[in-house]
Amino acid sequence: MKRRTVLLAAVLASSLGTPQVQAQTAAELVAKVLSRQQTRGFIVRARLVTGEPGSERPAVVQVRTIGRRDGKTARLLCQALWPSSLKGRAVYVQKDGPQAVSGFVFQPPDSVTELSGDVLSMPLFDTDLTMEDLQEDFWSWPGPVAAGGDTVDGKPCRVVELRPPAGVRTAYTLVTTCISPERSLPLRIDAFGKNGAPARRLVVKKAIRDDSGAWAPVKVAIETAGRTRITTLEVSRGERNVAVPLAEFSIETLKRLAVRPPTRPDSSR
Numbered sequence: 084m085k086r087r088t089v090l091l092a093a094v095l096a097s098s099l100g101t102p103q104v105q106a107q108t109a110a111e112l113v114a115k116v117l118s119r120q121q122t123r124g125f126i127v128r129a130r131l132v133t134g135e136p137g138s139e140r141p142a143v144v145q146v147r148t149i150g151r152r153d154g155k156t157a158r159l160l161c162q163a164l165w166p167s168s169l170k171g172r173a174v175y176v177q178k179d180g181p182q183a184v185s186g187f188v189f190q191p192p193d194s195v196t197e198l199s200g201d202v203l204s205m206p207l208f209d210t211d212l213t214m215e216d217l218q219e220d221f222w223s224w225p226g227p228v229a230a231g232g233d234t235v236d237g238k239p240c241r242v243v244e245l246r247p248p249a250g251v252r253t254a255y256t257l258v259t260t261c262i263s264p265e266r267s268l269p270l271r272i273d274a275f276g277k278n279g280a281p282a283r284r285l286v287v288k289k290a291i292r293d294d295s296g297a298w299a300p301v302k303v304a305i306e307t308a309g310r311t312r313i314t315t316l317e318v319s320r321g322e323r324n325v326a327v328p329l330a331e332f333s334i335e336t337l338k339r340l341a342v343r344p345p346t347r348p349d350s351s352r
Contacts, residue, residue, distance in 0.1 A: 107264055109229040109243045115267040117222055119297045124151040127321035133210045133314040144169055144208045147340075151327040155180060159217060160332050162189075162340060163208050171341025172208065174198065175332060176218045184218050184252070191341040195334065204254070211283070211307050211314040213254070221245050221258040221274075233261050235270040235286070255282065266290070266298040281308050288315070293323065 107115075127148045134141030145165040151158045162173035171191035176198065178184050186198035196202055203215040222245070230242040240261035247253045256279060261271040268290060276282040289302035301318040330336055 107241070109227040109241075112241055112243055112262050112264060112267075113222060113227045113245075115264075116262060116269060119267050120222075122150070122152065122324045124325050124327035125149065125321065125323045126325060126327065128319050129321075130317045130319065131208060131210045131212075131314055132317060133312060135312055136310060142209060144210065146208065149327050149331055151329070151332070158332055161207070161217060162337065164340075169208055171337070173337050174207065174214055174217055178218070178220065186218065188214065189334065189337050192338065193334075211305050211312055215254050216283075219253060219255070221247070221253070221255070224248060224251070224258075230259065233271075235261050235263070238263050238266075238270060240264075240270055263298075268298045268300065283307060299323075 125148075129146055129148065131144040131146060132141045133144075143166070144163055146161055147164055148159070148161045150160075157178045159176045160173060163169040163171065171189070173189040174186065175189070176184065176186040188196045188198055188202060190196070198214060198218070203213065203218075205214050206212070207214055207216065224245045224247050226246070228244045228246075230244045233240050233242050240263050243260050243262055245258045245260065246256065254276065255274045256277060257275040259273045259275075260269045262269050268287070270287045270290075272285040273281060274283045274285075284306040286304045286306070287300040287302070288304055290298050290300045293299050303316045305314040305316065307313075
């Protein structure tokens with residue numbers, strides 16, 4: 084089954100891996116991560132599980148996420164399928180360039196709100212993600228800087244720092260990524276807010292190889308500052324590099340999906 088890398092079996096670095104790692108610059112590491120993410124379209128079903136650490140009754144939201152790229156235009160849609168209280172809600176993001184971002188929030192049966200202003204800071208489906216997190220594109224920020232090495236879950240990583248250029252709307256002043264060179268996959272991402280304090284951490288808990296041999300995360304933990312709550316993204320199934328019709332992003336399609344009978348969440352992998 085094909086899997087998509089999202090803003091998520093262990094392989095040890097071979098004896099030939101170390102000189103390759105040292106030869107890669109920060110820009111080359113980021114370029115390899117981006118190259119693995121390039122796709123004409125994708126469809127993913129996943130669960131968002133949110134609660135306090137160790138919670139026995141976390142909140143679960145099943146979501147459907149689709150994406151499509153046409154030249155410089157990238158489209159992303161995330162819609163809640165379950166539970167009934169959230170069913171049909173959706174967020175659409177369209178990017179026509181680094182600083183040309185638009186979108187909307189759909190609330191059944193027919194409410195549409197522009198994705199801007201205070202709306203961006205609202206939680207996504209009552210999780211620890213925000214609407215703005217869907218439109219963040221820190222991988223495209225220029226001038227990535229190498230910041231040494233680290234180890235995540237026993238796997239050696241290169242640390243790369245990214246800062247937003249002037250004029251780009253973002254909630255973050257700095258994003259630090261720990262990239263596994265052997266996998267071309269970020270295993271940990273730390274985002275820092277306007278005041279420079281830690282805001283959010285993403286940690287890959289499980290990754291698999293897709294049909295092309297590329298590593299893709301299928302379980303990612305999103306931690307807020309202070310770790311008072313944790314949201315875990317668990318991919319249940321998906322397809323990558325598929326044709327996603329433009330009609331799938333329309334308000335009419337969202338309305339149809341919103342009135343379908345609810346389904347229970349897919350079980351985690």
